[in-house]
Amino acid sequence: MARLAGVSRATVSYVLNKATAVRISEPTRRRVHAAAKELGYVPHAAARSLRAGHSRVVLMPAPGFPAGPLYHRFLGDLQLALGRLDYTVVQYGSMGVDGDEAARAWAELRPVAVLVPGPGLGPQGVTVLKRSGARAVVTLGPRPVEGAHALLMDFEAVGHRAGSHLAERGRRRVGVVVPEEEGLAAFSAPRLAGVRRALHGTGAAVTELPLAYDEESAARLAARWPGLGLDAVFAYNDEYAMLLMRALQDAGVRIPADTAVIGADDLMLGRLLRPRLSTVHIDLPSGRELAELVDRAVRSPGTAPGTHEVLGARVVPRDSS
């Protein structure tokens, strides 16, 4: 490349990186740019970061659980915000392998920061990543992990809000939907626990309701409904809530008269049902905030990792409860 522009490789590097320390003559500059354009020259990221000793890659393993629209919007924001700070966000598909084992694969890319959604990463994995040069490891999940910054998504609070709401409405026999789908346990368990805590000491009873995300499973559950004797149900999220609510209505259960239903996530679609679905609205941290946290952590890696409570949860009462 340099040869064809008639200059040395160093000069090329200077020109393309707009190095300020050295001044390159305008004609040379032009020749370099022209040659680059003509050859379709593109710098080699691997070589660059090898030389530099660090990269600007922020690695985000793709979540191993079925993620909803909420998560995808958040992800988009985050990518945009990190992009503005000149990081390159890379989503790495490492499905099927568990965290600490996967961490090794992630470390091969020598990312400057790693954002791990969900549980699954242990202290071991954090160590591997840090040793490989990651200047920030951030977990987004229900529990903090030794050595990593934690964005604590307190799903227990989501359940707690839902439980309190139902109790306030005078409901005493509360069902809690627990998805049967793989990988959702880490999210459903705290929600269930939250409901239990909210109802503890009120004399209300909590019943666990396993449910797969298909009509048949919902119909089966609805058929058992009279025997269950429940006057309320917290349905994990809006999608399960919509599924269950429909099945209940088809089985002749009146909502909210016989049974109150509340979901979570505040999806637009829940507003379209009749009755309109009550829900727990969840405020994820904004992509911008997370991006800034990452940036701070990268710039001053000495700082002790902090734990931030980042989930706002509030009930949006509508007509189904």
Add this chain to the structure above:
Amino acid sequence: MARLAGVSRATVSYVLNKATAVRISEPTRRRVHAAAKELGYVPHAAARSLRAGHSRVVLMPAPGFPAGPLYHRFLGDLQLALGRLDYTVVQYGSMGVDGDEAARAWAELRPVAVLVPGPGLGPQGVTVLKRSGARAVVTLGPRPVEGAHALLMDFEAVGHRAGSHLAERGRRRVGVVVPEEEGLAAFSAPRLAGVRRALHGTGAAVTELPLAYDEESAARLAARWPGLGLDAVFAYNDEYAMLLMRALQDAGVRIPADTAVIGADDLMLGRLLRPRLSTVHIDLPSGRELAELVDRAVRSPGTAPGTHEVLGARVVPRDSS
């Protein structure tokens, strides 16, 4: 690393890559493995692919348009399948930049293959990628691109199926929802065209209906409904269909008596509405198939890029039409 195991770097390389060409004594082997574990040694992917001259990275730019659950399932499959073939799938967040410009950024990573969802990549971009060493460039979109393998997602056919279905049902004044959201035009335009083609010569009229994905916009459209005089509507996809159908029902329009509604994508949620939503089911290619296509293309890069028709579309009539 090598020093601490008491052997040379070459030996380390042999052991960790299980090189078959040379035989390493068992004790040495063990020493290397032990040292690697103790130091938490992880090979440096950049250095490796720099030396090798190529990588096993399959790059997939994150789509610049709001992607639905359909796409995310497909993506998961694909990652799994490519992972099995020992490729590393990397999703690159390059939102906001247009294809040919972004291609340059993608090329910096020297991926062995690039899968580009949606339109936006032109022949220029393909050239850049190929010159940078990509052995396969595959587009997943409405039109083929010069020089790239194309998986042709024929959304025109989706519209055509919907249009034919409505015509068969005797509908003559058909509305077609066109989302106002950014980036969806490339998908909605062919669907609209498909409806037009299906209805051409039947004497039926087609009306374009811009709609944003929120309740207010839907309510405004529903309020104009009587004046529009439509007896059917194809609502771009199930989500817009659900939104519009609810607004129409609230405005007193009977479905399907006054107006038939059909969506697309066959989301489970559509089945939960009353009346149950008719839809056009779309068969995406399986992740496994795409993975194999990529693998073939990588292994024999001489082959002329092919164009494959990969979208099965069929009407699933339910109660809303």
Add this chain to the structure above:
DNA sequence: TTGAAAGCGCTACCAG
């Protein structure tokens, strides 16, 4: 069976 050394593409220092 192991070690020494070259070189992948790039940047940063230092000499011209």
Add this chain to the structure above:
DNA sequence: CTGGTAGCGCTTTCAA
């Protein structure tokens, strides 16, 4: 102002 050059971590050929 520009060019030569060392060296990032790794693999691979050649020699010992």
